[in-house]
Amino acid sequence: MYHLVAGLYPICRSITGNGVRATLKRLTGIVPLAIHEVPSGTPVFDWVVPKEWNIRDAYVKDSLGTRVVDFHRSNLHVLNYSIPIRRRVSLPELREHLFSSPEHPDWIPYRTSYYKENWGFCVSQNQLSALKEEEYEVCIDSSLEEGHLSYGEFYLRGASEDEVIISCHTCHPSLCNDNLSGLALVAFLAKHLSTFSLRYSYRFLFIPGTIGAITWLALNEEKTSRIKHGLVVACVGDGGGFTYKKSRRGNADIDRAAAYVLRNFGRDYKIVDFSPYGYDERQFCSPGFDLPVGSLTRTPHGHFPEYHTSADNLSFVAPEHLSDSLLAYLSVLNVLENNRRYVNLNPKCEPQLGRRGLYEAIGGNADVKSSELAMLWVLNLSDGHHTLLDICERAALPFDVILSTARVLLSHQLLEICEGDCE
Amino acid sequence: MYHLVAGLYPICRSITGNGVRATLKRLTGIVPLAIHEVPSGTPVFDWVVPKEWNIRDAYVKDSLGTRVVDFHRSNLHVLNYSIPIRRRVSLPELREHLFSSPEHPDWIPYRTSYYKENWGFCVSQNQLSALKEEEYEVCIDSSLEEGHLSYGEFYLRGASEDEVIISCHTCHPSLCNDNLSGLALVAFLAKHLSTFSLRYSYRFLFIPGTIGAITWLALNEEKTSRIKHGLVVACVGDGGGFTYKKSRRGNADIDRAAAYVLRNFGRDYKIVDFSPYGYDERQFCSPGFDLPVGSLTRTPHGHFPEYHTSADNLSFVAPEHLSDSLLAYLSVLNVLENNRRYVNLNPKCEPQLGRRGLYEAIGGNADVKSSELAMLWVLNLSDGHHTLLDICERAALPFDVILSTARVLLSHQLLEICEGDCE
């Protein structure tokens, strides 16, 4: 995953354009993405797919012709979605188009102007301070024209048409944690899940933030009723603890599964309520959809100083954090895949476990074995109302113990799976 | 309000009689009350409107003819509703008809005997101790005869027939906090609200305690189904913190609105559960009505030592406490008036706020402006289920911010008001 992040880092991405296409193409090397191209001008709910933006070069030259700001040194230097410009400007005029971050004088901030035509440069505070009162040549060799919005989609068919949606935003340029880490995690998660026989179908979306989610939802509205669980993936490569942000519903299965996993994962974690500010859970959880979609991150966006600056670079993320995050995602999906309801086929009194070799023959001990206790819990609560996660929480036993116990009881015809709405 | 309290202070009130009439007449100078007269003997549920009581004079004279207890010094001196009497009595016999309060030897307690014919005097402990073993002349020049129970009512028509009921008890003689403060607050609250265009209709009741509420409810039973919210007003002039006593329902809108206001009012406050002891919320919240009526007071009745004694006088209440209390009432009513449900007209994904000038054009900042966050919250939760108060509590933003945000969104046709039961 880190290798993939490093490979994608130099590319200048935005919500549209060739940088996104190059990124998606690279991802097809890992997982066979379908790449969709949606024409500029397509109406998507209250929005319209914007013109496509591409950029080749951008700089500010001083009177000696030296590039004091140079897109080729960092693609963050250009205000993302800047219109083309080539002019001579005085320092005061230039300043109106410069963005800097005084708190961290070495860092270049990341700024965008997607929906209002504008031009500008993002510079470090030190660069800004060093500018002298003279005339500058500014050049942004970009284009903003009718074109397409590109996104990637990978659909993995499971036993059921019910879907889990896993979404990440592809629009950020050279920023590693937000969100090359998310791209890499989703690609490898998809690759890994492809090797298993799955209960749910999985849909992995590689979309530009906001407009991508809106576009996908507008063009795929009929599919949304199949979405049973979902996660928005971002900021999964830093060394901070985990944060799970609940879905708008607050008590969806995904919320309970993520909370269970984090409680038992052995790392610092926080669980926060839904709020309508954040990443694409904003769209998935808008009131007209209200999908059960949460977001699992390390340090959430906006809560680390490097966020949206040039300091969110390859040294801010690490392979072990990425793999730890992948493991957390797999653990959550493991719970979802296996969190069924069962029905006890001998619901009146306990079945005779001893006869089946499932219960100790010698009685009278003060303690019960935990394997036997797990069987008693699963039998007692398998009434079609309790999921395995309900049982594991009530019994205070690990999910995997409850799951393997259910499988043993199933193999002895003591349980059956509760299909559909037996609740 | 303090001026009104001072003007009403000398009048001897009771549950019936000319003192109440004089009080109501004075109030008509502030707000155009209708004054109702209900004949003695009228059956009102399990009760009967009692005979009317009036008093001109009352005293205890010692053997020298000196008035050692004198109604004209304080109308608290007479046991309220005493039957007429003029007799010579020994000290031991007199003592059986004297009420005092040993803990505060200077204070005259307030005692009543409305429903059992009796006579008596309330005296300070010092007065009692000074009485010598001799014969006394007692005189209570009162009348207890067929007459009327008088109460005042002011109805303010709003856009809807749904009503807010605001009730205060008028029966206490020279006692300021309990409840001349309540009379004054309700009169000025009514006057103030008269100048506004209102959503709800308001009914202000100036009634004697217990029998007045029972009488009003018995004679106006058909109106009670329109009562959507209500408050019983008492003890609002002292310097203590606020106490809100919840309605019997415990989670009525009035309970939530009052709790919200007190949490944010910047004063000490307590919120207490309903109990069936107190003032006229006892009747409004009896199980056959179970109206959403709470009570907002400063220090509640019975919890300040001056309660029901001559020390609840003009120096116990203060203009600034009265106006502070009025402000709290207005704040609660402001929430009720504006606490509507709205429906997001673009419920699928977020609407494009930037296009409407409602969202910052430059993206990428770590922080969202609180005005933008408020818009996102209102849009996300305006699904016809959440009131503005729900949204303000979930967003942890002030009600007024949420309200003004809803108005902005309404003006951009992004919301519409949810009329009736769209829930």
Add this chain to the structure above:
Amino acid sequence: MYHLVAGLYPICRSITGNGVRATLKRLTGIVPLAIHEVPSGTPVFDWVVPKEWNIRDAYVKDSLGTRVVDFHRSNLHVLNYSIPIRRRVSLPELREHLFSSPEHPDWIPYRTSYYKENWGFCVSQNQLSALKEEEYEVCIDSSLEEGHLSYGEFYLRGASEDEVIISCHTCHPSLCNDNLSGLALVAFLAKHLSTFSLRYSYRFLFIPGTIGAITWLALNEEKTSRIKHGLVVACVGDGGGFTYKKSRRGNADIDRAAAYVLRNFGRDYKIVDFSPYGYDERQFCSPGFDLPVGSLTRTPHGHFPEYHTSADNLSFVAPEHLSDSLLAYLSVLNVLENNRRYVNLNPKCEPQLGRRGLYEAIGGNADVKSSELAMLWVLNLSDGHHTLLDICERAALPFDVILSTARVLLSHQLLEICEGDCE
């Protein structure tokens, strides 16, 4: 009760056999039990009634002919349900059939092998250590043959066919707290309740653990719908605090009644959630029955070191603990018997209590008498939805005060009992 425990202590009981019969016979001297005999081989849900076990003698003799383990010294010495055997064995072979408890070297543990044919002896660790390398003669003079499972049942008819079930296990040999204490308590509870006129019918079961409950439920399934409340009685003679284990439902009336009593009983107590491990509540609370049956004990089984050892003897239980436990049971049943719903016959406003002599004639005091407050609470909440226990918890007044208040109001025709489902 202690005398009964002492009388039953020497008898060797098991899940079947003459020891149980002798025990039940002794109990008929206190309460007229019906004794039921269920033939071996009877199918009971997933189980079958086992063969009947009886034992006359058992020993291990050393090479000198000395009984180094002797059933007549303690019936715990034999592995309960051992098959008959008479053989010479080496020490290593013998050891495979010996059970001891190293943590308490003087104590003989209690072990069973009901459902797998086996033989063995339970010995103290000291006995085990003293065995020399030589040949031993082992003899278990038992029989395991077609016969019966015996249990006792006493049914006490109350005004309603709705039942309270009180169950205790009869299968343990010379162990006092677990569960001769339970047998004694249930016998005396039944005897005591026989002298009262009762609302509920009561069914007292003296059954062997697990198989007895399964057998009773299998043969009496049609009666289970009448069971409205139930308690499993065990370990009620030790000096520990009380423990109430909730029913599977967790909020059944029995759970609330027991919690109320323990909160007010003045002893240490714990209330624990249902778990499917324990005594016969496992069967009563299996998902196919899910009966409202909890368990009220002192120190629960497995939580005292003497549990299932020879140290659970006559000095481990005490008369005062038994009587204290009986009192707790009677208190819980008192709540259940009296925990009705009432309807206020004057639900609109308060009735005029003063006219009926129920309310103080002199008004104006800061405090209300608690008897008057209790009346106001009962009247306010007697709407057919609240039980007396609901009222007592909301009013924070003792159940007996609320109950006697309801009776006073009933006698004044201010309430009526809510029969059936008036809720």
